[in-house]
Amino acid sequence: MAVIEDGHKILSNVVATQIKSHQRFGGVVPEVASRHHIEEITICIKDALQEAQVGYDDLDAVAVTYGPGLVGALLIGVTAAKTVAFAHSLPLIPINHMAGHIYAARYVEPIEFPAMALLVSGGHTELVYMPAENQFEIIGETRDDAAGEAYDKVGRVMGVNYPAGKTVDQWAHEGHDTFKFPRAMEKDDNLDFSFSGLKSAFINTTHHADQIGETLSKQDLSASFQQAVVDVLAEKTQHALADYPVKQLILAGGVAANQGLRERLERDLAHNPTTHLVKAPLKLCGDNAAMIGAFAYVAYQHGVFADATLNADPSLEFDWAADSAK
Amino acid sequence: MKILAIDTSNRPLSVAVLDDSNVLAAITVTVHQKHAEYLLPEIERLLAMAELKPTDLDRVVVAAGPGSYTGIRIAVTTAKTLAATLDIELVAVSSLATLAANVPVEGALVAPLFDARNQNVFAGLYRIKGGVPVSEIADAHTNVTTYLEAINEYGEPVWFLGDASHFTELIDTTISAATPNVSAWMNLPQAATIGLLGRHETPVKDVDQFVPNYLRLTQAEAEWRAKNPEEDTGSYVEKI
Ligand SMILES: [Zn+2]
Numbered sequence: 001m002a003v004i005e006d007g008h009k010i011l012s013n014v015v016a017t018q019i020k021s022h023q024r025f026g027g028v029v030p031e032v033a034s035r036h037h038i039e040e041i042t043i044c045i046k047d048a049l050q051e052a053q054v055g056y057d058d059l060d061a062v063a064v065t066y067g068p069g070l071v072g073a074l075l076i077g078v079t080a081a082k083t084v085a086f087a088h089s090l091p092l093i094p095i096n097h098m099a100g101h102i103y104a105a106r107y108v109e110p111i112e113f114p115a116m117a118l119l120v121s122g123g124h125t126e127l128v129y130m131p132a133e134n135q136f137e138i139i140g141e142t143r144d145d146a147a148g149e150a151y152d153k154v155g156r157v158m159g160v161n162y163p164a165g166k167t168v169d170q171w172a173h174e175g176h177d178t179f180k181f182p183r184a185m186e187k188d189d190n191l192d193f194s195f196s197g198l199k200s201a202f203i204n205t206t207h208h209a210d211q212i213g214e215t216l217s218k219q220d221l222s223a224s225f226q227q228a229v230v231d232v233l234a235e236k237t238q239h240a241l242a243d244y245p246v247k248q249l250i251l252a253g254g255v256a257a258n259q260g261l262r263e264r265l266e267r268d269l270a271h272n273p274t275t276h277l278v279k280a281p282l283k284l285c286g287d288n289a290a291m292i293g294a295f296a297y298v299a300y301q302h303g304v305f306a307d308a309t310l311n312a313d314p315s316l317e318f319d320w321a322a323d324s325a326k
Numbered sequence: 327m328k329i330l331a332i333d334t335s336n337r338p339l340s341v342a343v344l345d346d347s348n349v350l351a352a353i354t355v356t357v358h359q360k361h362a363e364y365l366l367p368e369i370e371r372l373l374a375m376a377e378l379k380p381t382d383l384d385r386v387v388v389a390a391g392p393g394s395y396t397g398i399r400i401a402v403t404t405a406k407t408l409a410a411t412l413d414i415e416l417v418a419v420s421s422l423a424t425l426a427a428n429v430p431v432e433g434a435l436v437a438p439l440f441d442a443r444n445q446n447v448f449a450g451l452y453r454i455k456g457g458v459p460v461s462e463i464a465d466a467h468t469n470v471t472t473y474l475e476a477i478n479e480y481g482e483p484v485w486f487l488g489d490a491s492h493f494t495e496l497i498d499t500t501i502s503a504a505t506p507n508v509s510a511w512m513n514l515p516q517a518a519t520i521g522l523l524g525r526h527e528t529p530v531k532d533v534d535q536f537v538p539n540y541l542r543l544t545q546a547e548a549e550w551r552a553k554n555p556e557e558d559t560g561s562y563v564e565k566i
Contacts, residue, residue, distance in 0.1 A: 014565065021562030024554075029546040031395065035537070036563050038403055042410035043534045047565075056411070072396065075362055076403050082366050083407040087380045308366040 001044035002289035003052035003059075007297025008106055011052030013290040016040045019163065027152070027162050034072030041080045048289070056088040063093035063296030065100060066306075067316025068123070074312035082308055093296045094306040096316055097287075098124060099136060103295035104280035104288075105250040111278075112247040118237050120261070121253035122148030122163070125193050125233075127240045129321055134302045137321035139240060140191025147229055148255045150195040154202050154225050158218050169258050172226035175219030179205060181228040183235070191240050198228050230264045238268060241275055250278045257285040327384045330369065330408070331521030334361040334401040335393025335421035336440060341368045342517035343376045347525065350376035352518040361400045369404075383414055387524030389515060390418040391539035392448035392465060393440060398538040406536050415529035416536060424520045425487045426452035426459035428512040435462070435482050441489040442467060448541055449473050449488075451480075458523060467542045474500040487513055 003011040018036045022028045049055065064081030067074060085092040102117045116139075117128040125148075126141035145153070148165065155164020181201045184194040202225055209216045241249065251265055262279055269277040284291055329344040337359045342352035351372040355364070373380065388405035391398040398421070409416035425438035432454055439449035447470045452459035463476060470493055477484055483504040486497060490513075497505060530536050543551070551557075 016563050017566050018563050020564065024550050024562075025546045029544060031544040032546055034395075034399060035540070035544065038399060038406075038537050039535070040563055041403065042406055045407075045410065046534070072399070075396070076399065079362065079366075079400055079403040080407040083404050084411050086366060086370060087408055087411045089380075308370055309363045311360075311363045 001048035002293050003048050003054055004290060004293025004297065007103075007294050008110075010107070010290045010293075011054065012048045012050075013288055014044050014048045014051065015286075015288050016044055023161055026156065028070070030070045030072050033070055034076060037073055037076035041076055045080070045084065056090070059088070059090055061085075061091045061093050061296065061300055063095050063292055063299070064310075065097045065292055066094045066310060067097065067313035069097055069312075069314060071312050071314040074314060078310055078312050082310055086308060091300075092306045092308075092310060093299050093304060094310055095292050095296055095299065096136075096318070097292075098126075098128070098318065099295045100292040101252045101280070102128065102130075102136075102250055103298070104252055104284040104291035105278045106294040107281055107284060107290070108278050111250070114244070114246045115248040115250060116240060116244055116246040117250040117252055118233065118256075118265075119253045120147045120233065120251075120255035120258075122146060122152065122255075124253065125195070127191050127236065128318060129240075129244050129246070134298055134304075136318040138318050139244065139321045140193065140236060142193040142195060144194050144196035145199060147193070147195060147233065148253075150199050150229065151255065153199055154221075157203055157206050158221065165255060165258060168222045168226060169260060171219045171222035172260055173223075175217060175221070175223035177224045177227040178217075178220045179224035181205075181224050183228050183231050185232070185236075187235075191236055191243070193232060193236060195229065195232075198225070226258075226260045230258075230260050233261060234264050234268055237265070241272070246275055248278050249275050250280070252280040252285070254286050256280050257282050327525070328378060328382050329385045329387055329521045329525065330373070330383050331387040331517040331524065332365070332369070332401050332405055333389035333421065333424060333515040333517055333520055334365055334397045335389050335391060335515065336397055338514045339364060339368065340515045340517035340520070341365070341372055342521050343372050343378065344518065344521040344525070347522060349518040349521070350378075352516070354514055354516060356514065359397075361397055365400055365404055380408070381412060383408070383412060385415040385417060385524070385529070387417045387419060387521050387527075389421040389424050389520055390536075391421050392467065392541040393421045395538075395540065398540070402536065402538040406533055409530075409533045416533050417524040417527045417529050418536065418539070419520055419523050419527065420450065420465055420539070421515070422448065422450045422465050422488070423452060423459045423461070424515050424523065425513070426450075426454070427519045427523055428487065428516060429454055429459075429485050429508075431485075432457070434485055435480060436485045436487060437477055437490075438487040439470075439473070439489055439493075441492045442542075445470050447473060447489070447493075451477055465539070465541060470496060471500065478502060
């Protein structure tokens with residue numbers, strides 16, 4: 001829950017995390033997530049208004065994520081947002097969660113078009129082309145697992161608590177790419193990703209070592225895994241930048257907090273004369289409402305409003321670019 | 327006192343607006359189960375017909391469960407957000423008691439139940455006293471045979487409401503006393519009745535802490551607690 005002024009000034013940004021609860025189950029349990037949201041929803045609204053020192057009279061609109069995501073969780077946000085908008089006669093702005101992730105970058109600098117986003121999270125891995133403001137086109141995406149999902153799975157194999165990204169990233173910095181895992185589709189002539197082969201190679205390697213009683217270095221395993229993920233993401237991004245020249249490349253989504261990925265893209269784009277790298281701020285890479293507010297300002301100016309029938313859309317997606325390979 | 331009453335516990339959606347004991351507008355819909363889409367538009371429409379603004383409301387009465395998880399979540403989220411954001415009173419009533427209130431017979435024993443699948447029900451037993459249902463057997467998630475056997479102990483006629491038609495045979499063989507016929511509307515929640523029931527009830531003390539009455543742990547949590555009986559089950563949500 002956040003209060004945002006003009007799409008770029010954070011007056012408050014309240015995040016209530018359920019990680020502790022889901023760690024009991026080794027991942028997010030949708031029914032549990034939804035129940036927690038009901039427990040927190042009005043408290044977070046109050047805290048956000050209080051921290052921002054504003055009242056309902058000071059607000060111009062209510063914006064809410066209506067997809068993609070877990071339907072039971074989306075429903076609580078959508079229901080609460082519709083109710084607040086109705087109670088105070090405020091316009092309601094429906095926001096695509098992924099547009100929100102991209103707009104976390106707005107807190108670094110204004111977005112210049114055409115732009116491209118490399119969006120990497122637990123549920124998504126995609127390249128999004130933005131020819132102009134409020135236009136999003138997918139030009140490449142994962143054909144199987146999202147990068148974040150792969151991190152959690154290999155983390156589990158190494159005995160790391162969910163979510164595993166941070167620990168694997170740390171270990172990766174202490175180890176070396178000794179295993180040379182496969183880089184799927186890296187050289188293929190398309191902009192799609194695949195991480196299931198990498199995941200299987202990782203599992204096979206650790207499984208084989210277990211069987212012969214050998215202990216592998218978690219640092220080297222992490223470094224090898226991360227290097228493969230980063231190589232694929234970076235290669236495909238270079239490929240996309242060649243096809244779609246843009247002014248900015250935005251790195252966003254939960255996995256955008258990964259140091260290995262940030263450093264690699266910095267290096268890759270250091271000498272690119274036309275495209276400038278904008279990394280979403282570390283503390284706004286994970287899910288938060290400030291990023292939703294940033295894009296809501298754009299949606300508001302484009303007259304994107306919803307009425308009281310707004311419903312959650314768990315599989316909401318950007319459209320594919322018309323001229324893409326798919 | 328202007329009251330908004332809401333029930334989306336199961337397939338029916340029911341909304342009413344009252345001014346004290348006067349029912350200003352009421353609607354019950356059973357043709358779809360799209361509560362997320364239709365609840366707020368119906369509230370908007372009924373308030374407009376009653377020529378009221380949201381800020382005119384003094385109290386929200388909600389049927390808070392048991393029922394379908396999604397259904398009670400939508401009703402409770404709408405009710406608690408409305409109460410919190412407008413700083414008005416919130417009253418919760420049992421989704422089973424609201425059905426029991428449909429029986430207008432003083433002294434009657436009423437058994438409202440919702441089918442919870444696998445021979446389980448969400449059910450309670452009520453007696454109509456002074457025109458309102460008073461709990462005899464507390465609402466619970468229970469095996470339907472266990473429930474019916476407990477009711478049969480009373481040896482009195484029982485009005486079965488809700489999803490009773492799913493268990494007709496079992497009711498006939500288990501209950502020896504009479505089971506009066508009920509008309510179709512009595513199986514549906516009537517928000518006007520909910521509003522009237524909630525009119526004199528004490529409001530919820532802490533609206534922010536208010537949650538649906540699921541009457542059942544999630545499967546993941548039940549399994550986890552069975553494995554970790556010693557663990558503290560306090561708050562798992564933290565602000566960062
Ligand atoms: Zn996200």
